[in-house]
Amino acid sequence: MAKLDNSDSDYSQDSPAPIQSKAKKSFTPTILIAIAIFYLGLVILIPAANVFVEAFSRGFSPLINAFKREDLIDAIKLTASLAAIALPLNTIFGLSAAWAITRNNFRGKALLLSIIDLPFSISPVVAGLMIVLLYGRLGWFGSFLEANNIKVVFAFPAMLLATVFVSMPFIAREVIPILDEMGTEQEEAASTLGANDWQIFWKVVVPNIRWGLLYGLVLTNARAMGEFGAVSVVSGNIASKTQSLPLFVEEAYKNYDTEVAYSAAVLLALLAVVTLVLKEILERKTHNPNERE
Amino acid sequence: MVTTKPRPDRKRQSNPVQKFLGKIPWTWVITFTYLAFLVILPIAAMIAKAAEEPFGKFWATATSPVALSSYEITFVTAFFAAAINGIFGTLIAWVIVRYDFWGKRFVDAVVDLPFALPTSVAGLTLATIYSDKGLLGSLVAPFGIKIAFSRIGVFVAMTFISLPFIVRTVQPVLTDLEKEIEEAAWSLGASGLQTFIKVILPPLTPSILTGVALGFSRAVGEYGSTVIIASNTPFKDLITPILIFQRLEQYDYVGATVIGVVMLGISFISLLAINLLQAWSRRYG
Numbered sequence: 001m002a003k004l005d006n007s008d009s010d011y012s013q014d015s016p017a018p019i020q021s022k023a024k025k026s027f028t029p030t031i032l033i034a035i036a037i038f039y040l041g042l043v044i045l046i047p048a049a050n051v052f053v054e055a056f057s058r059g060f061s062p063l064i065n066a067f068k069r070e071d072l073i074d075a076i077k078l079t080a081s082l083a084a085i086a087l088p089l090n091t092i093f094g095l096s097a098a099w100a101i102t103r104n105n106f107r108g109k110a111l112l113l114s115i116i117d118l119p120f121s122i123s124p125v126v127a128g129l130m131i132v133l134l135y136g137r138l139g140w141f142g143s144f145l146e147a148n149n150i151k152v153v154f155a156f157p158a159m160l161l162a163t164v165f166v167s168m169p170f171i172a173r174e175v176i177p178i179l180d181e182m183g184t185e186q187e188e189a190a191s192t193l194g195a196n197d198w199q200i201f202w203k204v205v206v207p208n209i210r211w212g213l214l215y216g217l218v219l220t221n222a223r224a225m226g227e228f229g230a231v232s233v234v235s236g237n238i239a240s241k242t243q244s245l246p247l248f249v250e251e252a253y254k255n256y257d258t259e260v261a262y263s264a265a266v267l268l269a270l271l272a273v274v275t276l277v278l279k280e281i282l283e284r285k286t287h288n289p290n291e292r293e
Numbered sequence: 294m295v296t297t298k299p300r301p302d303r304k305r306q307s308n309p310v311q312k313f314l315g316k317i318p319w320t321w322v323i324t325f326t327y328l329a330f331l332v333i334l335p336i337a338a339m340i341a342k343a344a345e346e347p348f349g350k351f352w353a354t355a356t357s358p359v360a361l362s363s364y365e366i367t368f369v370t371a372f373f374a375a376a377i378n379g380i381f382g383t384l385i386a387w388v389i390v391r392y393d394f395w396g397k398r399f400v401d402a403v404v405d406l407p408f409a410l411p412t413s414v415a416g417l418t419l420a421t422i423y424s425d426k427g428l429l430g431s432l433v434a435p436f437g438i439k440i441a442f443s444r445i446g447v448f449v450a451m452t453f454i455s456l457p458f459i460v461r462t463v464q465p466v467l468t469d470l471e472k473e474i475e476e477a478a479w480s481l482g483a484s485g486l487q488t489f490i491k492v493i494l495p496p497l498t499p500s501i502l503t504g505v506a507l508g509f510s511r512a513v514g515e516y517g518s519t520v521i522i523a524s525n526t527p528f529k530d531l532i533t534p535i536l537i538f539q540r541l542e543q544y545d546y547v548g549a550t551v552i553g554v555v556m557l558g559i560s561f562i563s564l565l566a567i568n569l570l571q572a573w574s575r576r577y578g
Contacts, residue, residue: 028485029392036388037400039381042429043452044406047418050428054421096323114564118332121560121567123514125534129541129553130335133342138546140338165331219408226411229516233538246413250521253417265414272409276402279409 048269055266058259066263074240075248075264078159082231082244083224086163090220094171095213101172102179113176119168128233131161154236159244162230167223174216178209178286215282222275226268336557343554346547354551359527360536364555367532370444371512374451375459379505382459383497389460390467404460407453412517419450420522442524447532450518455508462504466497466574499574506570510563514556 055063066072097116101109119127133139135152145152152158186208190200206213228246235242243251245264252261343351354360388394389401407415423430423440430440440446470493478488516534523530525539533556540549 029388029394032384033388033392033394036381036385040385040400040403043381043456044403046428047415047422047453048403048406048410050418050422051414054418093323093327096320096327100318100320100324110568114568115328115332117564118336118560121510121514121564123516123534123537123556123560125516125537126339126514126553126556126560127335129537129549130339132541133546133550134335134338136546140334140341161331165335168327168331222409226409226414228411228413229514229534232516233541246411246517249411249413249417250517253420253521258421261417265417268411268414272406272411272414275409276405279405280398280402 048272051262051265051269054258054262055269062259063263063266066260069260071239071243072248072260072264075243075245076267078156078243079225079245081156082160082163083221085160086167086224087217087220089164090168090171090224091213091217093168094175094216094220097172098175098179102176103184116169116172119165124162124166124227124229125233127165128162128230131158131165131230131234135161153234154238155242158234159231159242162234163224163227166227166230167220170219170223171213171216174212174219174286175209178212179205182208211282211285215279215286218275218278218282222271225271339550339553339557342546342550346551351551354548355555359531360533360552360555362528363531363533363536363552366444366447366530367513367534370448370532371451371455371509374448374512375455375505375509378452378456378459378508379501382456382504382508383463383501385456386460386463386467390464404457407455407457412454412515413521415453416450416518416521419453419518420446423449423522441522442530444523444530446522447519447530450522451512451515454515454518455512458508458511459501459504462507463497463500466500470496499570499576503567503570503574506563506567510560510567513559513563 097112101112132153135141135145135158137146137153141152150157152161182205186204187200190204195203226246227244228250231244232247232250235244235247237243237247237251239248239251245268249261249264249268252258252264346354385400385404389397389404420441422428423446425431425434425439425441427441433440438445440449475488475492478492483491514534515532516538519532520535520538523532523535525531525535527536531539533552537549537552537556540546540552
């Protein structure tokens with residue numbers, strides 16, 4: 001018995017790092033880690049760090065000057081409003097779609113999931129083009145919109161449509177697996193006890209999905225604020241009117257106004273850093289407990 | 294949404310169609326209305342617009358020399374970017390899952406940066422460091438290699454944006470992989486390389502291919518970072534999404550639509566391929 005215990009504990013000491021137990025291979029992990037870090041550094045880390053270096057290399061005065069520019073302030077406001085409207089819309093859609101998919105059994109479920117995923121596979125430029133073709137002057141809705149004097153393309157509504165389109169799938173994708181795993185027992189119990197649909201939603205479903213939903217919101221927000229291609233096609237890119245922050249960055253760069261471009265870029269890079277930090281926190285809250293169970 | 298609600302004055306008539314419509318849960322109504330307006334209708338509008346063209350003209354526009362060269366530049370460059378990430382992305386996933394080292398959590402978080410960083414910022418910073426005078430561009434400039442404003446620049450941008458797809462697809466599969474089989478292979482005398490090729494690689498292959506397909510599909514459609522780092526010269530480094538944009542700028546809606554439909558068809562094919570690959574990798578699970 002004592003012998004068995006002994007060998008057991010020996011095994012458990014070895015098993016966390018079986019690779020290192022072979023003296024011959026002791027260098028392999030170090031080499032592989034070094035290659036991985038080198039590649040990540042070259043492809044991702046150096047370019048990302050460069051945004052901050054360029055923005056702060058000349059001190060704070062170019063940054064402060066840039067943020068006095070009205071066209072930059074307008075671009076920030078436009079990007080914030082796009083996200084502020086796209087987020088609630090995509091939340092309502094994401095929750096409805098996740099509910100419809102996980103709480104019903106029907107044929108064509110896989111097809112519906114693929115359609116929800118389509119915005120990820122369609123090129124942003126094609127997405128923008130489709131909006132122009134549908135709502136533009138020659139489009140299906142064009143004459144109706146023109147007759148009623150509603151401007152969609154090269155104006156805010158089309159930019160909003162583009163933003164909503166590209167950031168559409170995130171919330172549904174995050175919430176679907178949680179609802180699937182949660183099962184229907186709790187909802188049925190609440191229903192038996194006399195709760196109505198809204199009560200079930202707020203008191204049973206939301207507490208279960210909240211971290212996943214928040215995670216989806218963070219991803220939606222990052223995409224909504226950062227989208228360039230689709231918005232670029234439909235916006236017309238008029239400074240202070242239809243120029244969102246990512247478009248402003250490109251415009252400043254094209255005009256050789258590199259300092260201003262980096263001042264605006266650093267804001268978006270900060271957004272990315274905040275997104276990653278939140279993602280890290282929320283991922284631990286959503287995925288880890290489930291994986292361990 | 295409005296049309297599916299039975300009108301109040303007709304509520305008492307128990308028309309079977311209205312009864313059926315009234316029973317549709319509102320979550321379905323929202324889901325389908327939203328998808329119809331945002332996804333189905335725009336796709337239909339574009340295909341209908343392209344279908345107005347006689348087939349001969351459609352074909353001529355879709356296969357014009359500029360378009361053909363843009364397909365070649367887009368797909369070949371995206372393929373190489375996704376393929377090299379297939380190798381290094383798998384390596385990064387392996388290192389994150391299997392080894393413990395200082396700063397591992399930071400490395401894990403950095404992988405997601407291309408998802409979070411807006412593409413125009415990525416393009417801006419890549420164009421700066423890979424320009425002739427930039428941090429990395431100046432290292433290769435003496436050898437006559439130009440990265441920014443060339444096809445290599447397009448490759449660099451595509452590599453940047455597609456890397457997380459491979460790492461994040463391979464990582465969970467690698468986490469679930471049972472170590473016992475590898476240990477058995479070792480204890481039976483297999484070398485590290487033999488174990489990797491014969492034991493680890495086969496169950497990982499579907500997920501690596503899925504990741505590469507996802508990365509490829511993203512790289513093919515990429516516009517923001519590539520438009521900034523490339524010179525966008527036809528036959529040199531002009532990729533298809535940028536060609537569509539240029540056609541639109543010249544008010545050539547037909548040209549833009551035809552090439553857009555080609556891109557859309559390729560998106561559908563990629564999506565199908567990815568779904569099949571995912572079904573294949575699930576069989577290993």
